[in-house]
Amino acid sequence: MNAAANFESLGLQLPPAPAPKGVYKPLLIVDKLVYVSGHGPVLPDGTLLHGKAGQDVNADGAKLAAQQVGLTILSTLISQLGSLNRIKRVIKILGMVNAVPDFGKHPFVINGCSELFVKIWGPDNGVGVRSAVGMGSLPDDITVEIEAVFELED
Secondary structure: OOHHHHHHHHHHOOOOOOOOOOOOOOOEEOOOOOEEEOOOEEEEOOOOOOOOOOEEOOHHHHHHHHHHHHHHHHHHHHHHHHHHEEEEEEEEEEEEEEEEEOOOHHHHHHHHHHHHHHHHHHHHOOOOOOEEEEOOOHHHHHHHEEEEEEEEOO
């Protein structure tokens, strides 16, 4: 199966692709790389998931927020590229978790996005390099923000 079919088989609902909330592009293509700006957890109704991990949201809830960010990134890829099939592989994910200082499960949280991408592009092409870090705050008090880099198909 291809990436679009893999996504369809999951039965998940995409949120609307968010419009930029500042002076930036949702994604930029340079040669064969697709750089995706930081995205938050947009729900299908267009609202955002909010809250600080370790205070308002537990690790499992934050992981679900990271999966929702992954879905939001997919929505942007489809809106800008036309199909997930244009993406060959995941290159890099930078995951930022809005967390209290003693929260230490950032990698677990960002797995919510990484595991989604593996289901779409497979264990070889769906896993890239990754960073998972904690932040004292994120825009609009969102729980997770993720930016990503992908490689285009030939």
